[in-house]
Amino acid sequence: MSATCIIPAYNEGKTIGNVVKVVKSHKNVSEVIVVSDGSIDDTAEVAKLNGAKVIELSENKGKGGAMNEGLKSCETEIILFLDADLIGLTDKHVADLLDPVLNGDKLMSLGVFSQGRATTDLAQRVAPYLSGQRAIKRDLLNKVSDLDVSRFGVELALTRFVENNDIEIQIVQLPDMSHVMKEEKLGVVKGFVARLKMYWEIVHYYIKNPS
């Protein structure tokens, strides 16, 4: 059994190439789909150059919407979601995320950075359920409501679904991994504003889906 890797990407030209290169070379990944979510940089070109299938959205749909577009354009039973801004991704990280779902043990795995950078390690220790690195069975994904409009609430949607349905997931440590923070991408002020927008989208999803 193989998996499709779906990478939602909004202006990630600087990092998308390496993420695609690493995950595309994994033996159990049959296809890498990068969904450029209204990007205005060279995300799509860099992703194509590194062998990804690219879906270019003319309008930004938000993270959940981009992931959903990728889901609609593949057929594998197992999906691996990765962020486009990962630092230090290796083939072993991909294997550790995929194996619990590929071997039928679990319906979802969730990757948590460890021994990466203090800032991103801490953030994920505080809120591991927000991690964007997950392998998931398509059957489970099909039951999660509002993925397409969840934006940054998508991780909350996935986590809440497994909790509400008593589905045991596999937490996977991702050693020596991090991601580029918003403040590093956009500068301190714009990065902080983007972070607030992210938290608002998460709260908005929570308010709209209280249980």
Ligand SMILES: O=c1ccn([C@@H]2O[C@H](COP(=O)(O)OP(=O)(O)O)[C@@H](O)[C@H]2O)c(=O)[nH]1
């Ligand atoms: O409107 C958006 C916002 C984010 N992303 C992607 O979702 C992932 C996580 O977003 P971000 O890096 O902003 O969040 P962080 O990892 O900083 O929490 C990255 O691959 C982004 O490119 C997206 O596709 N559309």
Ligand SMILES: O=C(O)[C@@H](COP(=O)(O)O)O[C@H]1O[C@H](CO)[C@@H](O)[C@H](O)[C@H]1O
């Ligand atoms: O780690 C975190 O605190 C946030 C924000 O990371 P940044 O420091 O803004 O890159 O990132 C996590 O949460 C996001 C929202 O759910 C997810 O999109 C990311 O995949 C996840 O790493």
